[in-house]
Amino acid sequence: MMAAICWASPATKEQGFFLMIAGRLLARGMIAGCLAAALAFVFARFFGEPQVALAIAFEAARSAAEGATPEPEMISRSVQASYGLATATVLYGAGFGGLFALVFSFAYGRLSFQSPRVLALLLAVAGFVTVVLVPDLKYPPNPPAVGNPATLALRTETYFVMIALSICVAAIACLIGQKVTQMRDAWTGWLCGGAVFILLVALVQFGLPDVNEVPDGFPAVVLWRFREAALGMQVVLWGSMGLIFGALATPVLTGRTQRS
Amino acid sequence: MMHPSSSRARAIAAPAPVAIPVGALLPWAVFGLLLSVLMLYFVGAEQGAVSLISGHEVHEFVHDGRHLLGFPCH
Numbered sequence: 001m002m003a004a005i006c007w008a009s010p011a012t013k014e015q016g017f018f019l020m021i022a023g024r025l026l027a028r029g030m031i032a033g034c035l036a037a038a039l040a041f042v043f044a045r046f047f048g049e050p051q052v053a054l055a056i057a058f059e060a061a062r063s064a065a066e067g068a069t070p071e072p073e074m075i076s077r078s079v080q081a082s083y084g085l086a087t088a089t090v091l092y093g094a095g096f097g098g099l100f101a102l103v104f105s106f107a108y109g110r111l112s113f114q115s116p117r118v119l120a121l122l123l124a125v126a127g128f129v130t131v132v133l134v135p136d137l138k139y140p141p142n143p144p145a146v147g148n149p150a151t152l153a154l155r156t157e158t159y160f161v162m163i164a165l166s167i168c169v170a171a172i173a174c175l176i177g178q179k180v181t182q183m184r185d186a187w188t189g190w191l192c193g194g195a196v197f198i199l200l201v202a203l204v205q206f207g208l209p210d211v212n213e214v215p216d217g218f219p220a221v222v223l224w225r226f227r228e229a230a231l232g233m234q235v236v237l238w239g240s241m242g243l244i245f246g247a248l249a250t251p252v253l254t255g256r257t258q259r260s
Numbered sequence: 261m262m263h264p265s266s267s268r269a270r271a272i273a274a275p276a277p278v279a280i281p282v283g284a285l286l287p288w289a290v291f292g293l294l295l296s297v298l299m300l301y302f303v304g305a306e307q308g309a310v311s312l313i314s315g316h317e318v319h320e321f322v323h324d325g326r327h328l329l330g331f332p333c334h
Contacts, residue, residue, distance in 0.1 A: 015281075015283065015284055018280050018281055018284035018285075019284045019287070019288075021280060021284075022280055022284050022285050022288045023288055026288050026291075026292045029292075044324075044325075044328050048324075048328045049324065052324055052327060052328070074316060074317065074320045075317065075320040075321055075323075079321075080320065080321065080323050080324050081324055083321075084320075084321045084322055084323060084324055084325065085324040085325045085328070087321065087322065087325070088303045088321075088322035088324070088325020088326060088329065089325050089329070091299045091300070091302060091303045091322075092299070092300065092303050092304075092325065092329055094296075094299055095295075095296040095297070095299035095300040095303070096296070096300070098292040098293075098295060098296040099292065099293070099296045101292070102285070102288065102289050102292050102293070105280050105285055105288075106280070106282075106285060108277055108279065108280065109276075109277040109278050109279030109280065110279045114276065114277060116277075132330065135330070136330055139330075139332075140330075141327065141328065141329070141330035141331075142327065142332070142333075143327060144323075144327060144333070144334075147332065147333070147334065149334050152308060152309050152332055152334060153309045155309075155332040156305055156308060156309035156310075156331070156332045157309070159330075159331065159332055160305075226327075226328075229328065230327075230328050230329070230330055233328055233329070234329075234330075253277065
């Protein structure tokens with residue numbers, strides 16, 4: 001009985017300690033996501049909103065030419081472009097900040113990167129490529145007036161399927177890359193993982209249905225600038241999230257190594 | 261003869277990172293996953309393709325963010 005208590009006590013203490021570390025990392029991931037989202041909001045406000053306004057002007061001119069009555073404005077454009085955009089961006093940042101922290105907590109000590117800062121930045125780049133860049137290459141962000149409301153359900157479904165498959169493909173490429181690294185060396189491992197990723201992404205994107213719903217006469221430069229701004233906003237968000245999380249996670253993890 | 265600066269000495273002496281056991285990660289993973297997916301759902305899909313709350317207020321409020329963050333909006 002005494003022996004059992006003596007055995008159990010350090011183990012549960014250790015378990016509780018790791019539980020606390022994981023919780024603190026999750027909280028700091030969400031904080032890092034919120035701070036990064038604030039920066040992304042500023043970027044979107046300056047580079048994205050002018051393009052949204054131009055697209056809405058096109059939409060209004062088109063419906064006026066068709067003689068349709070303009071839709072009633074439930075929430076004013078200025079609220080949508082300020083508080084609405086800020087809320088959406090912060091929710092998005094906190095959401096992906098949490099998921100990012102969970103992936104980081106699993107990867108730390110399991111991948112061959114000593115520094116929490118380096119690992120955080122690397123995972124942020126990987127997250128951006130997997131969750132944003134690859135899905136957006138197949139289904140790029142669209143401004144208002146682009147897209148047929150009748151196909152919204154199908155487009156939403158294929159978009160989320162694309163993100164899910166992209167995450168699966170990244171996990172497969174990561175496992176293969178790590179296996180090859182253990183058998184050969186890191187260089188060959190990265191090359192094999194990268195090649196598998198590109199090949200599987202190409203197959204998935206070839207297999208999913210195409211969407212082509214840009215209306216006639218929509219200015220090409222507005223579409224291009226809007227997509228540039230949308231991608232730039234994500235670069236700001238994921239880049240700063242990786243850097244901020246690295247800085248916030250380091251004290252949590254070095255505190256642990258000092259204690260053990 | 262050599263007096264390594266404290267930061268340098270610590271960098272060399274730093275032990276290899278210890279992985280957090282999956283058992284300690286799992287409760288937070290469930291909690292974090294639920295919370296994150298809920299937040300992303302309200303930004304990305306509510307009152308668009310699927311609707312839990314009737315009306316268009318959520319859709320209209322996050323409208324610009326939904327477009328710029330790359331979700332299909334309407």
